[in-house]
Amino acid sequence: MVRSDARENRARILAAAREAISEDGNASMNQVAQRAGVGAGTLYRNFPTREALVLAVYQDEVARITGTVPDLLAEMPPLEALRHWTTDLVEAMRKKHGLGDALSAGAHQAITEESYGPVIAALTQLLDAGKKDDSIRQDADPGDFLQLTGALWRAASTPEDRAPHMLGLILDGLSTHR
Numbered sequence: 001m002v003r004s005d006a007r008e009n010r011a012r013i014l015a016a017a018r019e020a021i022s023e024d025g026n027a028s029m030n031q032v033a034q035r036a037g038v039g040a041g042t043l044y045r046n047f048p049t050r051e052a053l054v055l056a057v058y059q060d061e062v063a064r065i066t067g068t069v070p071d072l073l074a075e076m077p078p079l080e081a082l083r084h085w086t087t088d089l090v091e092a093m094r095k096k097h098g099l100g101d102a103l104s105a106g107a108h109q110a111i112t113e114e115s116y117g118p119v120i121a122a123l124t125q126l127l128d129a130g131k132k133d134d135s136i137r138q139d140a141d142p143g144d145f146l147q148l149t150g151a152l153w154r155a156a157s158t159p160e161d162r163a164p165h166m167l168g169l170i171l172d173g174l175s176t177h178r
Contacts, residue, residue, distance in 0.1 A: 009038050010046050012036040012037065012038065013032065013036045013038060013043055013046055013047065013053070014057055015036070016032050016035035016037075017032045017054070018061070019035065020032050021054065021057060029044070029050055051107050055110065055111065058115070059114060062092070062118055062119065065085070065088050065089055065092055065119075065122070066119060066121065069081070069085060069126060070125075072084055073129050077135060078126060078129035078133055078135055079171060079174070079175060081126055082126045082171065082174075085122065085126060086152070087163075087167065089119070090149065090163050093152075093153035119146060123146060124142045127140045130174070136176065137174055140174050145170070151166070
C-alpha cells in the first residue's frame with residue numbers, strides 16, 4: 001500500500017513533467033523536481049531515469065484519454081464522442097512526437113506496444129456505440145480507424161490546424177447518414 005503523500009508526490013511529479021516537457025522537450029529532471037515542489041531524491045525514487053519519467057507521463061496520458069470514453073458516450077452521440085476523443089488523442093500524439101528526442105528506440109517501441117491495446121479497446125467502445133445506434137458503418141474497424149487517424153497528428157498545424165478538417169473527412173466516411 002502506497003502512502004497518500006507518496007501518491008500525491010507522484011501525481012505532482014507527473015503533472016509537472018507533463019507541463020515541463022511539453023514546453024521544452026529537453027527539460028531536466030531538476031527542473032521537473034523544482035516545478036513539482038519535491039526534492040531530487042523523491043523524483044529519482046519514483047522515476048530512476050528521465051526515460052522512465054517520460055514513459056510514465058505518456059502512459060498516464062493514454063490512461064486519461066482512454067478513460068474518458070464512458071463519460072463522452074454518456075454526454076454525446078457516438079459520432080461526436082468519437083470526434084472529441086480522437087481530437088484528444090491527436091493532441092496527445094503531437095505531444096508524444098515532441099518527446100521523441102528524449103526516448104530511445106526501445107522506449108518508442110514500448111510506448112507503442114503498451115498503448116495500442118487500450119487505444120483499440122477505447123475505439124472499439126466508441127465504434128460499437130455508433131454501430132448500435134446506426135450512426136457508424138457496421139464495417140468500421142478500430143485498427144483501420146487508428147491507422148487513418150495516425151496522419152492527423154502530423155498534419156500542418158500552422159497557419160491553420162488541418163487535423164480537424166481531415167478528421168471530418170474520415171468521420172464522414174464512417175457515417176451511415178451522409
